[in-house]
Amino acid sequence: MILRALKSRTPKIAAVAAALALALSGCGGGAQPDAGGPVTLRFTWWGSDVRHKMTQELIDAFEAKNPNIKIEGEYGDWSGYWDKLATQVASQQAPDIIQMDLQYLGEYSKRGALLDLKEVDLSKFDKAAADAGKTPDGQFAVTAGMNALVVLANPSLVSASGVTLPGDQSWTWKDYGQTAADITAKGKAGTYGSGPVTGDASFNLWLRQHGKSLFTSDGKLGFDEADAKGFFEFQEDLRDAKSVPPASILTEEASAPLDQTGMATNKFALGWMWSNQLGALTKASGQALEIKRPPSTDGNAKSAQQYYKASQFWSASSRTKHPKEAQQFIDFLANSVEAGEIGLADRGIPGNSEVRAAITPKLSAVDAATASFIDDIADEVGDSPAVPPAGASPAGEILTRFSSDVHFGRLSPEEAAKKAIEELKSGLS
Incomplete structure (x- = not known):
């Protein structure tokens, strides 16, 4: 799913990045607030019909407490969201409050399009959750919900193979690959030990465990060719051991909808996913999927450099005429138990620890398991x-594409590493 999601976003990311390069060059400085009177804020988000209805409940709850502030909702699906937002920003008609994604946060904040959210209280947030929306220049986003990178296990397929999974607090990358290979060899025909382990999320975890990072805080690559070569060699090992499907199947997986991926259709015993995908995949597969920690280099979960990722963020336009009220609404979304009880886990597990504790008893069994996992790894993050x-923005697609070239045998790990770094550096420059 990680590979699939990133590939499906790539054309949109490239188009929006190009638009921002032109559209946001004159942004920043903010707008002068209107003097007195009722305040109207525009609020934009993407999501399903269920999310739209739930978000309107959040708006209603906030307006009931703040009768002088009216929130006008603007929403749609993912496919058109970013083109529309880029156009609005370019024409200086940006919404006051913006549901933001990590892929675009750097683009918008660097070009001065976002407000520094100094007045939003993050004291009850886990530090990692609070810092997820922070750049060296300011707090330009607040975590709307937390994710963690996980390995989901299909107990039915694992049991059918007769293979015992190593403990997830002590397994290594080598253990993972060998376990997946054993499941492929001993499991049902047409099933595989693991789905793809590609893209920027798994690569970033790999780098963190080797003392590096995908990017540095000053906007550069945090790794070199030797680091990338090691990761692509791992891809080669997975291919040769048949830990993962043939390259042709991995290519199909990249563009499959979530409910048609190998984890959803009971083809993969293990899959690298985000924790908030547990519910959808459990429903699609009909199996009681289990959350496992990703492997580490030394077999110690406490040194595995696991990290929290914001599933989405709340941001505000730097040109809003009402910065105080915009931050007041974001503070309500992030810190109100009432808002938490309305939204539950729709946008991920709340970053505010008190809100998380308050809503956990109200969550479905699957979402409660996700929340429990988020808490369990708190001292490992x-x-x-x-x-x-x-x-x-295109980093995930680039890494996935060169991983695919290694799986097809078109490039050696060394060649893939060299070409990937050249392309990544070109984008940053």
């Missing part, structure tokens, strides 16, 4: 990764 800089 490292610093929040640097926000991807402007020009970094």
Whole structure:
């Protein structure tokens, strides 16, 4: 799913990045507030019909407490969201409050399009969750919900193979690959030990465990060719051991909808996913999928450099005429138990620890398991990764594409590493 999601976003990311390069060059400085009277704020988000209805409940609850502030909702699906937002920003008609994604946060914040959210209280947030929306220049986003990178296990397929999974607090990358290979060899025909382990999320975890990072806080690559070569050699090992499907199947997986991926259709015993995908995949597969920690280099979960990722963020336009009220609404969304009880886990597990504790008894069994996992790894989580800089948006697609070239045998790990770094650096420059 990680590979699939990133590939499906790539054309949109490239188009929006190009638009921002032109549209946002004159942004920043903010707008002068209107004097007195009722305040109207425009609020934009993407999501399903269920999310739209739930978000309107959040708006109603806030307006009931703040009768002088009216929130006008603007929403749609993911496919058209970013083109529309870029156009609005370019024409100086940006919404006051923006549902933001990590892939675009660096682009918008670097070009001065976002407000520094100094007045939003983050004292009850886990540090990693608070820092997820922070750049060296300011707090330009607040975590709307937390994710963690996980390995989901299909107990039915694992049991059918007769293979015993290593403990997830002590397994290594080598253990993972060998376990997946054993499941492929001993499991049902047409099933595989693991789905793809590609893209920027798994690569970033790999780098963190080797003392590096995908990006640095000053907007550069945080790794070199030797680091990338090691990761692509791991891809080669997975291919040769048949830990993962043939390259042709991995290519199909890249563009499959979530409910048609190998984890959803009971083809993969193990899959690298985000924790908030547990519910959808459990429903699609009909299996009681289990959350496992990703492997580490040394077999010690406490040094695995796991990290929290914001599933989405709340941001505000730097040109809003009402910065105080915009931050007041974001503070309500982030810190109100009432808002938490309305939204539950729709946008991920709340970053505010008190809100998280308050809503956990109200969650479905699957969402409660996700919340429990988020709490369980709290003392294993490292610093929040640097926000991807402007020009970094296509990184996931680039890494996935060169991993695919290795799986097809078109490039050696060394060649893939060299070409990937050249392309990544070109984007950042």
